[in-house]
Amino acid sequence: MSDILIVDDERDIRELIGDILEDEGYTTRLAGNSNEAMAEINAEPPALLILDIWLKDSKMDGIDILKTVKRDNPDVPVVIISGHGNIEIAVAAIKQGAYDFIEKPFNIDQLLVVIRRAMETSRLRRENQKLKRKDSHPTEVIGESAAFRGLIGQLDKVTKSNGRVMLSGPPGSGKEVAARYIHAHSNRAAGPFITVNCAGVSPEGMEEVLFGREGSDRGVEPGLLEQAHGGVIYFDEVADMPLGTQSKILRVMVDQQFTRVGGADKVRVDLRVISSTARNLEAEIAAGTFRQELYHRLNVVPIAVPSLEERREDIPLLAAHFIEQCHKTQGLPQRALSDEAVALMQTMVWPGNVRQLKNLVERVLILGEGHDEITARELPQDSGVPDGDENRVVLSGTLATLPLREAREAFEREYLLTQINRFGGNISRTASFVGMERSALHRKLKSLGVVTSSKAGARIAHVEDDAEVE
Structure with a gap:
């Protein structure tokens, strides 16, 4: 040009x-x-x-x-x-x-x-x-699950309009990726996409960051709103925006203009506004920390972004995508996922959602050796239980990768080995604790290939072992 x-x-x-x-x-x-x-x-x-x-x-x-x-x-x-x-x-x-x-x-x-x-x-x-x-920020969304298809259907409906969108969902679920998808498929795709990290800017500096500054010592310094002219301004975690700034943003949305800090002239902007939150904004309004008028201005089209646990079917696709990304950007090995690793990942608890999955994939590729398949042994063996789910049983290791019969036998074998060794090989005390008759426990141990001894405790019998359980 x-x-x-x-x-x-x-x-x-x-x-x-x-x-x-x-x-x-x-x-x-x-x-x-x-x-x-x-x-x-x-x-x-x-x-x-x-x-x-x-x-x-x-x-x-x-x-x-x-x-x-x-x-x-x-x-x-x-x-x-x-x-x-x-x-x-x-x-x-x-x-x-x-x-x-x-x-x-x-x-x-x-x-x-x-x-x-x-x-x-x-x-x-x-x-x-x-x-x-460019691709420093992903706009491609990955998935095939019903929850994912529902999300894409909603996003596609809003791409061609200038309506304000409020994306809600847990941290790490991909709200910014969804916002960038809207921008990339809109008639503003050639314009800028500017992110305002509402939680990362101090209340004292927020207005200067948003509106820019004028002064004889520094000249004109455009703010993020001015930089987003002709494109999209994305308020990430908008619940963290200071109350004082909220009223000024509300005025900008009404007038499409503002004044820089220290300036007198009006700056006109043409913006589309997309916001996101992991918090309940209605509860924030009730607590007096978020302005109801701004909420209604921002929440024209509400879209819920599902958590990773709501779209477990997409985990293999997402993991493969992150492996390829790490290979292209960091030169890490492009390894395949074993069936056992996929099965274990789909049973894990993901409080950090897609972001946690991406970090896990990167860690495995960095710490792993060679180019062989990623196995279940390389993944965390304790997937953890979120607060409030104390009654939930969490599968660990490769147990989640086995058919029901094999998984049951593996669990029983490990459980009984642990209990017998806990009681020093004493079958009577073990039977009493696990709630079985002593003879029934002997039969169960024999069927599971567990050999016991009052001196050595319990172990799994090898093929050459032909001694009866004592």
């Missing part, structure tokens, strides 16, 4: 600059007053704006146009030229966001140097924005 807009009320000057730049291989457009300039900018923002400060017979002077351009198209570099230049005008222009300032009559070589640098800055900004929007 090498399109340059030249704005000067002197026809000879703008045509001279245009001819020089055309000879250098640039594409140029010309404007003689503020109306023509704004019409060209609104039709298609240029890659670079060369702007005269003094414009005769115009409603806006160069500084006014500069302010408007930096408000609506902050990535467009602006080079100011003026025949009445002085240090005050130069400082005012730079303060308002101009890339550089050149006095008339200007040196052609100096002008070309400034333009090349400004164009390079413009190119780097565009590439940086593309990289930010």
